Amino acid sequence: MIQIYHNPRCGKSREGLALVEQSGKPFEVILYLKDTPTLEELEVLVSKLKVAPIDLIRQKEKIWVEAFKGKSYSDKELLEIMVSHPILIERPIVVNNNKAVIGRPPSTIIDCI
Incomplete structure (x- = not known):
């Protein structure tokens, strides 16, 4: 089954969800801000995405800029931060x-579904 890690307040996330809905395939919405992935789940996600943990981090978010930017972290530490x-x-x-794909731009989702 298709899963989408979704934030309803994010426009790109809403666009991505619309593409998944339009596919007509069964899917599950994971509201990751409420149902936070575990360290192990994030490890699996990073593996499926074929990216480094730093590539999964929104580096312009206020919390990142204020608390983490400019410091060096191991991959495990980055996952723990997330x-x-x-x-x-x-x-x-x-x-x-x-x-798995990060839906930025949302059109990249089409290749995954």
Whole structure:
């Protein structure tokens, strides 16, 4: 089943959700700000996305700029930061079996669904 990590307050995330809905395929919406992924779940996501943890972080978010920017972190520390501050997780993320994409731009989602 398709999963979309979604933030309803984000325009790009809403666009991504619309594309998933239009596919007509069954899907699950994960409101990751309320149902924060665990460290292990983020490790799986990073693996499926084929990106480094830093690539999954919204580096312009206020919390990142004020508390974390300019410092050096291990991959595990970056994942722990995202678990503690899920607002830093890039969105939307669409997962379809072993494929996953960050929906920026939202059109990249089409290749995953």
